Amino acid sequence: MRHLMNALDLSVEDVDELITLAEKIIKEPTRYSEVCKGKKLATCFYESSTRTRLSFESAMLNLGGQVLGFSSADSSSASKGESVADTIRVISGYADICAMRHPKEGAPYVASLHSSIPVINAGDGGHNHPTQTLTDLLTIKNLKGRLDNLTIGLCGDLKFGRTVHSLIEAMVRYSNVKFVMISPPELKIPDYLRKDTLDAGGIEYKEVNVLEDVLPELDILYMTRVQRERFFNEEDYIRLKDSFILDAPKMKLAPEDMLVLHPLPRVNEISTDVDDDPRAVYFKQAQYGVYIRMALIITLLEVSNQC
Secondary structure (H helix, E strand, C coil): CCCECCHHHCCHHHHHHHHHHHHHHHHCHHHHCCCCCCCEEEEEECCCCCHHHHHHHHHHHHCCCEEEEECCHHHCHHHHCCCHHHHHHHHCCCCCEEEEEECCCCHHHHHHHCCCCCEEEEEECCCECHHHHHHHHHHHHHHHCCCCCEEEEEECCCCCCHHHHHHHHHHCCCCCEEEEEECCHHHCCCHHHHHHHHHCCCCCEEEECCHHHHHHHCCEEEECCCCHHHCCCHHHHHHHCCCCCECHHHHCCCCCCCEEECCCCCCCCECHHHCCCCCECHHHHHHHHHHHHHHHHHHHCCCHHHC
C-alpha cells in the first residue's frame, strides 16, 4: 500500500486493519506518541481546507513527527506555473510522506507517479476523498459496533458529493447494507453509481425526496451540504441549497440509536438545535478523522512494528 488514491485501493481486510489500529490509538494514544519521531509529513493543499489539512497535521504531530507544507495554490510555486509532477519531486526530498488536495481530478494520482514517498489523496475535485471515507467507516464501526446490517440514509447533494459516492462504494462491500437516497431530483446520485455499483451489485436502495418519511427506518443519516463550488451558476445553487434541513422536530421521528453524520463544513442543512442531541456525532466524527489518519500514516510509513 504505497499510495492511497481511492478508498477502493484498500481491501476490506486493509480497512479492517486500519480501523483496528485506529481503535487501539483511541484507547492508548500515548503508546503511539513517538512512533513517527524524525518523520515529516508534507501537506500540499492546492484547495482550501480546515478539517482535512489540520487533522492530517494533528495526526502527524500526535505521532511525534513534524509537518510542513502550504494551504493554497497561491502560496506555492503553482502560482508561478510549476507542475504537480515537479512539485512532488521536490517535496520528496523534504518529507517522508505527503497528503495532497487539489481541485483537479487525478492530480494526486499524477503526483504519485512521480513521487519517491507515499502520497495520500486528501481530495481531488469531485472525484475521491478516501480518508474521509475511512473516517466515516471508523465512526460507524466504533459507535454502532458494526459495518454490516445497516440502513443508511444519504441526504442532500448526492450528485456532486464525493464523500457520498465514496461511502456508497465502500459500504456495498459489507453484507446486508441498504441505502435510502434523499435528495431533490436535480441532485440525485449519478447514473454510473446507480448502475455500476448499486444495480450491478444487487444492492437494495430507494430514492425519495421527503426526509421525514424515511427517518424512522434509518440506522445512519449522512447529511451533506449543497456545495456552491460544484455548481455552474449561482441561480441553481440558491434555488437548491435549502432543500433539506434537519432540525430537532424531525429528529423526534428518528430511532433512538440512529446516528447523524456529516463530513462538514455545514451551512444550514443541520440546525444548531440538533447539536446537543446524543445522536449527532459529526463533531466526534471529525475527531475520529485524526485517529484514522494516524493509523494510515503509521501503515504507509511502515512504522507499525515499533508499536
